[in-house]
Amino acid sequence: MGTKYRLWMATAAIIGVLCAGAAAFAASSEAGRQVSVPPPPMGWSSWNSFSNIISAEIATQQARAMVSNGMKDAGYRYINIDEGWWLGARDAEGNIVVDEKAWPALAPGEKPGDMANIVRFIHSQGLKAGIYTDAGKDGCSMYPDLGPKVFNTGSEGHYEQDFLQFARWGFDYVKVDWCGGDKENLDPAVQYAEIARAIGRAEKITGQRLYFSLCEWGKQSPWTWAPHVGGAPADIWRTSGDIVDPIVAGHEHADRKAGFDKMLGNFDQGIHPEAQHTGFYNDPDMMVIGMPGLTEAQNRVHMSLWAISGAPLLVGADLAKLSPEILSMLTNKAVLAIDQDPLGLQAVKVAEPEKGVQVWSKFLSDAGTRAVLLLNRTPAESDVILTSADLGFSDHAPATIRDVWSSKDLDSFTGSWSGRVPASDAVLLLVKGTDLPSTAYKPEKGEQNQGSCRTCELSFAHVSARTPWSRIQIAYRNSGSAPQYAELRINGQGPTRIAFPPAGTGRGEISILGRLDRPGAANVLTFSSPSDLTPVLEAITVE
Secondary structure (H helix, E strand, O other): OOEEEEOOOOOOOOHHHHHHOHHHHOOOOOOOEEOOOOOOOEEEEOHHHHOOOOOHHHHHHHHHHHHHOOHHHHOOOEEEOOOOOOOOOEOOOOOEOOOOOOOOOOOOOOOOOOOHHHHHHHHHOOOEEEEEEEOOOOOHHHOOOOOOOOOOOOOOOOHHHHHHHHHHHOOOEEEEEOHHHHHOOOOHHHHHHHHHHHHHHHHHHHOOOOEEEEOOOOOOOHHHOOOOHHHOOOOEEEOOOOOOOOOOOOOOOOOOOOOHHHHHHHHHHOOOOOOOEOOEEEEOOOEOOOOOOOOHHHHHHHHHHHHHOOOOEEEOOOHHHOOHHHHHHHOOHHHHHHHOOOOOOOOEEEEEEEOOEEEEEEEOOOOOEEEEEEEEOOOOOEEEEEEHHHHOEOOOOOEEEEEOOOOEEEEEEOOEEEEEEOOOEEEEEEEEOOEOOOOEEOOOEEOOOOOOOOEEEEEEEEEOOOOOEEEEEEEEEOOOOOOEEEEEEEOOOOOEEEEEOOOOOOOEEEEEEEEOOOOOOOEEEEEEEEHHHOOEEEEEEEO
């Protein structure tokens, strides 16, 4: 467990009484219910294998393959059509004009060139459909790759029109790239806020939810501003450049190759645990598992890294060409459970006993359980020591270990355990131990949240933690039908925006990770929110 801080927010007339009574509330018998947050998406995206030569023929083939090869049964849902579906033409009213040959009618009564055709087909397979655009005037087809060079495939100047069209076509997901925005030197925080508002308007008009994938490549640190950008959620945001490099290959399809070092680099750039929580996710890009260039062991390491970091699992390989070994990796239930864990948190590095030999730990929803990755980036085999202290466990109580990929239980340990990791490889573990006990604190200062404060705020000072990265559990009330939002600052660091999902009539709990790096009891946590969006916060527990 950890260090427990009790927090009350009420009317100004009684805030002092409630602050004084926080210790008494700590003994309350009412338990909070852990609220499951939306997991990262699982599916397929066209870019890595097909670049901008995507068509209805390719999309239907991939949808059928996802159903027939067992990926749908394992939880994969999205068939995402990336750049190249549109050649940049608009009609006199500014509506997107689609190539009828590439996107023909797929059933009787359908009209060629109507993207609703492919959506209906994907939905008929029990899957969800994704579409692509750019925040600027141009999309990424303006750069040579597998297909032709095409301009004007971005949505700048047509945000409300295009996102409303995507929703009316029935798409469930939209990826918004940054090639045009980067070319024009636009401000991504401004542009994506406008896009978020356009998506919100389209959803309100049509009732169709558009999952928002923001693809700014991490150039302007989107993890600091993308959550709840423009008053609406950017569900995932890219943290790095493309995981595969473009290939200049004329107009013919050519197999791209994946690089192990490039994949490791994308993983590193995707670690921003302070921003990944409550349904928001860092996106290190589409996976390259099953593409040419990686060995079987490297594919397994790749899958382990994306799972431990809670990354979106969007396969970039051709689903019709996956080997049985690759399919087994992609559909491993225990590995998928780590990625899809309902806490929605990301792993943090808890130890690096020697350069390139690392221990990564991820909080899981099952109490006293961590997913642990022993990662050896060096060219030599290495013994890695795992300690209870690294994981926030009592070093006086036994812990159990299970090797996730082999499905084998290993020796239990008390205090520490040593495992051998081959060169340039990793070992993925599930470790169950005993959480350390918690201590209660009361808030230092706060302002009521019943509608009269301009910005409601409540702070905890003199907070201590056993490790720099700590899990913060927040108990709250939200009896409405939509998420509410608040902002948290820790020790003056940049804020993180937190979503508080509907929790019914009782208390809900959500979890985030915070960096409490001041020594002793010197950390300060401050929550704030506009009065019209304020959830009722009741308690926090810092582990």
